[in-house]
Amino acid sequence: MQITFPLVINPLVFAGILAVVILILGTFSVVFIYHWKEYGMETPYIKRAPKIYLSVTALLCTFAVVSYFILIS
Amino acid sequence: MLRLEADEKVLYVARKHWFLFATETFFLAVLALLPSILFFIPAPFFDEVFGVVAIRGHIISLVTFFWSLWLMFLWMLFALFWTNFYLDVWIVTNFRVIDIDQVGLFNRTISAFRFDHIQDASVKVSGLLATIIDFGTVEIRTASEESFKFKGVAHPHQLKEKILAEHHRVHTVA
Numbered sequence: 519m520q521i522t523f524p525l526v527i528n529p530l531v532f533a534g535i536l537a538v539v540i541l542i543l544g545t546f547s548v549v550f551i552y553h554w555k556e557y558g559m560e561t562p563y564i565k566r567a568p569k570i571y572l573s574v575t576a577l578l579c580t581f582a583v584v585s586y587f588i589l590i591s
Numbered sequence: 592m593l594r595l596e597a598d599e600k601v602l603y604v605a606r607k608h609w610f611l612f613a614t615e616t617f618f619l620a621v622l623a624l625l626p627s628i629l630f631f632i633p634a635p636f637f638d639e640v641f642g643v644v645a646i647r648g649h650i651i652s653l654v655t656f657f658w659s660l661w662l663m664f665l666w667m668l669f670a671l672f673w674t675n676f677y678l679d680v681w682i683v684t685n686f687r688v689i690d691i692d693q694v695g696l697f698n699r700t701i702s703a704f705r706f707d708h709i710q711d712a713s714v715k716v717s718g719l720l721a722t723i724i725d726f727g728t729v730e731i732r733t734a735s736e737e738s739f740k741f742k743g744v745a746h747p748h749q750l751k752e753k754i755l756a757e758h759h760r761v762h763t764v765a
Binding site for chain 1: 593649652653655656658659660662663664666667670671673674677678691693696699
C-alpha cells in the first residue's frame, strides 16, 4: 500500500510537536533564569547569562518555526 | 540566596575546572552536528527507505525541522551543564568554607564547616591531563568525622592552601 503524503506529514501533528518543544524550552528558560538570579551571587557571568541564553533560544525557536513552515509549504 | 554572616568576607571561590565543562560542551557540539551527516547520504538511499511512505522530496525539510528541535534540546542541556558547572562552588570566607553542591536543577545542597573544625585536608590529582592543566579532588575532614569532597576542582593545591592558611589564622588568633 502506498501511504499518501498528507498522512505522513500532517501539519497539525508537527505543529503540536513544535508547540510542546517550545513550551518545554520556555519552562526550562524560566527555571534557568530563576536559578541564575537566585543563586548566581550576581557575578558578571551570571548577569550576562540570561541575555545570551534568551537570544540563542529566540534564534533557535525562529529556526524551528521557519523550518516548520518550509516543511508544510 | 546565600547569606553571609556579619563581617564575613568572601576570600576565594573555587569551581570545577573549565576543561570538564569544555568536554561536555564538545560532546554536545558533536551531537548537534551529527544530523548533518544525513545531508551527505545519497538521495537514492532515501528513496529506497522512504519510498513507501511517499515523503520523497521532503527529506531535507523534514531533517531540518527535526534538527531544529534537536538543537533546542541540546541548548537546554548546555544551559543545564553550565548551571551545574557555575553554581557548584566552594566559597572560602574568613569564617568558614561553604560547600554548594548543585546536581541538576532541583537538587542543591548547601553545607558549611568552620576552620576550627578542620582535622585534615588532602589533595588528589590523578592522571597526566589533570596534572598538566591542574585539576583534582580536595577532601577536607572535620572533627565531626564528616568529609567534604570537591571533585574536579580547578587549582586544588591553591584551594587547599587558602583553606589551611585561614585555618592557621583562626588558630593563631584563638
